[in-house]
Amino acid sequence: MSINVKQLAAEKAVEYVKDGMRVGLGTGSTAYWAIRKLGERVKEGLQITAVATSVASEEQARELGIPLVGFGDIGSLDLTIDGADELNHDLELIKGGGGALLREKIVARNSTRMIVVADESKAVHTLGKFPLPVEIVPFAWEWTVAALAKLGCTPELRRSGDALYKTDNGNYIADCRFGSIASAAELADSLQNITGVVEHGLFIGIAAVAIVGKPDGSIEVIERGQGE
Numbered sequence: 001m002s003i004n005v006k007q008l009a010a011e012k013a014v015e016y017v018k019d020g021m022r023v024g025l026g027t028g029s030t031a032y033w034a035i036r037k038l039g040e041r042v043k044e045g046l047q048i049t050a051v052a053t054s055v056a057s058e059e060q061a062r063e064l065g066i067p068l069v070g071f072g073d074i075g076s077l078d079l080t081i082d083g084a085d086e087l088n089h090d091l092e093l094i095k096g097g098g099g100a101l102l103r104e105k106i107v108a109r110n111s112t113r114m115i116v117v118a119d120e121s122k123a124v125h126t127l128g129k130f131p132l133p134v135e136i137v138p139f140a141w142e143w144t145v146a147a148l149a150k151l152g153c154t155p156e157l158r159r160s161g162d163a164l165y166k167t168d169n170g171n172y173i174a175d176c177r178f179g180s181i182a183s184a185a186e187l188a189d190s191l192q193n194i195t196g197v198v199e200h201g202l203f204i205g206i207a208a209v210a211i212v213g214k215p216d217g218s219i220e221v222i223e224r225g226q227g228e
């Protein structure tokens with residue numbers, strides 16, 4: 001029987017969750033396993049409160065009986081567990097493959113600690129093979145996409161069947177193929193300077209720990225600062 005490496009990493013991360021914690025729930029097929037495990041632990045008596053980064057994760061948490069609170073009822077979070085599309089050894093991430101990058105970044109930035117959970121295929125030397133998701137407002141999207149292209153990428157508006165994909169916030173996603181990203185920080189600055197860009201999927205200086213599951217059943221724990 002082959003090992004589910006996403007489940008392996010996600011369940012390890014859930015070991016960091018302790019009674020009384022305020023927890024951010026990520027989005028995607030790896031975060032799914034973390035939410036599932038948290039649901040089990042809540043049934044066993046773990047006391048937490050949580051917020052979700054997407055409608056899908058919120059629904060999953062609700063079904064599992066994980067107590068969810070409104071953002072107005074919680075000052076900040078102790079821990080967020082979320083997946084990534086790519087991560088390097090400095091714990092710079094590309095996120096947003098599932099379209100939830102804006103909510104994920106808001107939640108992660110308001111957490112004392114963000115733990116990334118991923119399978120080994122997500123760990124890369126240099127970011128950029130995965131097209132960088134950039135959330136843009138629908139108004140004048142053609143101009144925003146043209147401005148993105150000037151940064152040296154090939155942007156493609158994400159689709160959902162015949163229609164353009166819309167995020168939980170009603171925006172579009174431009175998936176931007178940059179190839180190798182030499183400096184994620186410089187690129188993040190340039191993206192932030194484009195009016196029409198709501199948020200981009202580069203997470204820099206946000207994740208504290210990455211838990212990477214491997215097909216042989218082992219786990220690598222990478223802490224930020226280790227790669228310097």
Ligand SMILES: O=C(CO)[C@H](O)[C@H](O)COP(=O)(O)O
Nearest residue numbers: 028029030083096097098100
């Ligand atoms: O950023 C995300 C959603 O916006 C996800 O965390 C990312 O796409 C990884 O997903 P998965 O665990 O399904 O590979």
